Amino acid sequence: xxxxxxxxxxxxxxxxxxxxxxxxxxxxxxxxxxxxxxxxxxxxxxxxxxxxxxxxxxxxxxxxxxxxxxxxxxxxxxxxxxxxxxxxxxxxxxxxxxxxxxxxxxxxxxxxxxxxxxxxxxxxxxxxxxxxxxxxxxxxxxxxxxxxxxxxxxxxxxxxxxxx
Numbered sequence: 001x002x003x004x005x006x007x008x009x010x011x012x013x014x015x016x017x018x019x020x021x022x023x024x025x026x027x028x029x030x031x032x033x034x035x036x037x038x039x040x041x042x043x044x045x046x047x048x049x050x051x052x053x054x055x056x057x058x059x060x061x062x063x064x065x066x067x068x069x070x071x072x073x074x075x076x077x078x079x080x081x082x083x084x085x086x087x088x089x090x091x092x093x094x095x096x097x098x099x100x101x102x103x104x105x106x107x108x109x110x111x112x113x114x115x116x117x118x119x120x121x122x123x124x125x126x127x128x129x130x131x132x133x134x135x136x137x138x139x140x141x142x143x144x145x146x147x148x149x150x151x152x153x154x155x156x157x158x159x160x161x162x163x164x
Contacts, residue, residue, distance in 0.1 A: 060117035068131050072159040073103035076118045077128040081105050088140040092128040095140075095147050099156045102163075132159050 079085030081093050096103050108115035122136045130137040132155045146152035
């Protein structure tokens with residue numbers, strides 16, 4: 001009796017594994033996709049292999065370039081505009097807010113790819129990093145200097161004009 005139960009149990013497990021394995025197929029194309037098909041439904045779930053893989057440095061560079069291209073004033077920072085997570089990021093936000101301009105910020109603490117990628121992209125070792133009209137400006141120390149001598153204000157005014 002025990003032998004037949006264990007045989008039945010092993011057969012059941014084998015059947016479940018075979019059924020589960022056969023429900024997944026690989027489709028071809030420019031990218032491989034795993035397609036899960038349900039026999040009781042016509043719905044399929046498409047997932048790219050890249051959904052589970054790591055982003056390449058080139059992918060990160062393209063993502064950063066898109067952010068720079070699409071945002072006239074862009075600040076890569078630690079934390080958010082409402083809750084900066086370091087004093088340098090806080091200083092950068094305060095400087096930009098003094099110009100009464102909307103700016104886009106990216107929290108590098110939430111995305112390790114961006115955190116390391118932006119340093120390579122700009123060839124600048126620290127965060128925060130400011131871009132105005134697609135041009136890399138620098139970190140908070142450069143922002144302070146440019147704020148004091150009026151150069152940053154001129155750049156921001158140009159960015160405001162480009163936004164309109």
